[in-house]
Amino acid sequence: MAEQNSSRGTGSTAGGRSGSFLNDTRVRAVLYQILTIGAVVAIAAYLVNNTLTNLAARDIATGFGFLEREAGFDISESVIGYTPADTYGRVLLAGLMNTLKVSVIGIVLATLLGTIVGIARLSNNWLVAKFASVYVEGLRNIPLLLQLFFWYALIQTALPHPRDALQPLEGFFLSNRGFRFPYPVWETGWTLALVGLALAAVATWWLNRRAGRIQGETGRRPNVIGPAVALFIGLPLALWAVAGAPTAIDVPELTGFNFRGGARVTPEFAALLVGLTLYTAAFIAEIVRGGILAVPYGQTEAAVAIGLRRGLVMRLVLLPQALRVIIPPLTSQYLNLTKNSSLAIAIGYPDLVATANTSINQTGQAVEGVAIIMAVYLTVSLSISAFMNWYNGHIALRGGRK
Known part of the structure; x- marks a missing residue:
């Protein structure tokens, strides 16, 4: 028991x-x-x-070996060199570069336009404020795809045929086939000139940081504008001259029913860029307006009391403080613009999605093609987010100071 x-x-x-x-x-x-x-x-x-x-x-091959096979199809434009004899990997890279081109330019233009419209909505001028309000409310509530169709159709119908192209300046042609203009025959000198511009930008940034440090220590800020202008003009010119100072220009000319030579802006690229810029700028304008309104009004009163003009109040007092409110939602708009660029397939612009779609149709490897698209957009979006988060942390207040 x-x-x-x-x-x-x-x-x-x-x-x-x-x-x-x-x-x-x-x-x-x-x-x-x-x-x-x-x-x-x-x-x-x-x-x-x-x-x-x-x-x-279904006897469908798997894997990414198809990227090394010959693509066999052409695309209307490419940032990098591409021919139908190149591989599928090359054409996908060309599509990615086209996507990045329209995304980067669109982000810059949408930021500038959105900032101007956002400030205009706060203007004391009734007509300016109402015009900005109509722009924001109108474009935000029209689907982006319809706007792309509208701009593309407008370019195709409003502009003349190549034989009757508008010619604002000698060598410049504007028609429904796009905008053609003279362009330098690319040689080493022009590459070095671009390197010079990049070096001038880095040097100007360093001079500006140094001037800010000296101002904090002595109360006097050294002149930066003069050296910056000299750097941006002198350094590229010097490198261009060292490389032989190439001056050959490729001028477009009409041959048959289209133009050849020079550089061009295609109707597809123009319609996509205009649509993305105007649509995204409408959202950025509201972000900028909200960020400015988030700054206490006492800041404006204090700035006006010490004699600052309205323009200086906005540039030196309100915008720097509003930036900390603006950056987080602005990141979302940059991501939206980049992802919305995939709508380019609707108007024939050869972006990543368009080139991948043609590759899928020819190879039948849809899983791999879609996986590549998803991986690329994920990588680009995370890169934009990482940069904007870094910048947001860079300008954040720490212990009551910047």
């Missing part, structure tokens, strides 16, 4: 310990996470296995 009671007591104790182990919230939390991860991995493994089985049953 004693042994039975002892064994029962031991069992009861073990059961109690087991129950207390499962009742621990931390243990349950870890257990639930393990079970959730296991379920996700199992579902993913099932989907991958099912996909590979179906592809094998």
